[in-house]
Amino acid sequence: MTDYSMAGRMAFVTDHMSILGAIADRFRRERPFDGMTVATRIHVEPKTGVLLEALAAGGARLVAMGNKATTDDATAQYLIDRGIVVLGARDDDDSTIQNHMRELVASRPDLLLDNGAEIIELLVAANQTVRGATEETTSGAITLRGPLAGRVPFPVLVINDSPLKAIVENKHGVGQSVIETIRSATNLLLHRRRLVVLGYGWCGRGIAQYGRAAGADVVVVEPDPIKALEASIDGFQVSTLDTQAPLGHVFVSATGHPGVITVVHMEQMRPNAVLANAGHFDNEIDMTTLRDVAEPSERGADITRYRFASGTVIDVIAEGRMVNLAVAGSRGNSIEIMDLGFSLQALCLERLALDPGSCLNGDQPVPADIDDWVAAAMVTELS
Template identity: 40%
Template sequence: MADTALADAGRASIAWADAQMPVLRSIRERFGEQRPLAGITVGACLHVTAETAGLVTALTAGGAQVALCAANPLATQDAVAAALVQLDGVEVFARHGEDLDTYAGHVADVLDRAPSVTLDDGADLLVTLHGARPDLLKGMLGGTEETTSGLVRLRAMQADGRLAVPVLAVNEARAERVFNDHYGTAQSTLDGILRATNLLLAGRTVVVLGYGPTGRGIALRARGAGAQVVVCEIDPVAGLDARMEGFEVMPSLAAAERGDIFITVTGAPHVLGAKHFARMKDGTVLANAGHFDVEIDLGALREVAGGEGGVRVRPLVDQFRLPDGRSLNLLASGRVVNLAAGEGHPASVMDLSFALQALSVEHLVAGEGTLGAGVHPVPDDIDREVARLKLASLGVELDELTAEQRRYRRSWE
């Protein structure tokens, strides 16, 4: 942790975020009364931000001991880390900009606390736990996973017969898909790009690679800002959906000649590589909105630039000069741009994501031993409860089925 003197600033940031997170506040209040997590150690590898602090305080209110490390060192808010360290029951291992060795050490520090439940944003805790600390698996109740990339890794482990604990796929909960992916990542991705570059989107061509829930939101918001949007996909249904929404759909190599700004959001490695770089315009901007920094082939980017690294032309922009005089501009070192160049999701979005996390931890603890090893969906009643609490905080009421309508829905006649 960088500096305890930053704690006052961290508390102010946490208070600002907390004011916009009514769902998590209501869960924290109930946890404080019922203490459903008493005696449980939670290990978390998440983005260390003011919003995450709301989740940590909800878990500690429920009686948990929490050890936290950073899922993305460039997203770590040192002031928030300092404020969390001063809370009872919280250990923080995170420093903004820490290198990979330090990061790996911090993951190990969290696992040294022998957590009963893990909260992952990319599956690094669980993957490391299975590989380096299998001795801790026996006491595990399970974990949660917040990202598509993490679930890909965990399902690969499951397919190989290696996943030894239950994991709740928070990223695939309905409330998460709608708010975190479609609204949260979409808005914060464009925010990060604009903060890093100060470019005008109107009139430019934005290429979105990947048209899942997140890519769909990014494409819609880029169009709303006046950009021409091109979508690249591998799935025919997603490609058809993009076409029906009015976007151009084409292979990425064809789009390479068209785009001014490229945004990868696929969860796959090397979506943009040397063949694409060879076709791109001078001044092209490259941004990644996927969890890991593998979607843009950084090695190939250095190679096409003659083996040279990029020149830092703005705080978060590295410019790679090609032998033919063209320049390609990489944002945030290829890391997830909404957090590395922006502030991530608005607190009101993370309110729902972290409410799902908190209730999922409670579910794992209450159902000890009832879930088998493997990736499981978040129970529908948790999804519905989070949405209900959010609607209540907004003063929104819903209709209910009448007795006649309920009978009709149950009848096969």
């Protein structure tokens, strides 16, 4: 992609992120981040670029990196050309990613935007603190409330806890983009195909809803009895993966937990079953064991076929990485959806920059006044 076409793409995205644009205009006047380094670990793509430019307008020195296989290299170069430090590229291997994470920590940030709590983990391990941080994901929230519980010596505003992110971004944004990406990556018809959705959190709700809208026969796998009841009341069949493994045509994991789809399940699947992961980390499908026991072969730019010794063959999209961003040409959640999500991020980082004492150490939800302001702004925009 040429710089000219990237500039045009960025202009198009910016034009459709009007809430964040208004925040950026105010940041440009008020400069809330003057003298501060803001480190970000989140997918580097055009919508993120608009957020980074908004933070830069507020005076921030930025050091950014993406997550595994989610960096759009053209966007990264666009940002570098405009003075933003961007670490890494789309095809970085695990070792290179770990090195860049350490570089991010070594930049001694004042504020952190994390996506999976991996940088927060490194800061805690190094006894290094920041003024405050935000965490984007369900997976990161699980880490903050599990291994890192009581150990984080600075405030972390969990964007994922916002009802706005849950309802608008996770349910509708992820739901729409995951189904669209699976259809475009495979070119398969979903009508009357059995779509097995693992997890009925907000992302799972959206995937199930948009899958049904695409004509799929949706079955939900959810061990939590309350969420399982909700799925049932919403009109979905609720079952177990042990039961559905031989029956499903397409499997999508959206749980935030590792090892949800095991090789035992995979070897029981029907020929040519398709697997995709919508979770943040690439371990919800047990790809490590799969690579050890099955023979891979490419079936397209983003589809790998695995053949077991038993003769079972399955197709995995994007090697189990986050499907709506790791597939070549995918663009993630809709622009307007991320206008809301990144507006929450920008305002939470501003709160931590100007008034960190208003927040407790450790994980906590987005302040209610920020939720209310962004919700009202989006209602106005949609109207």
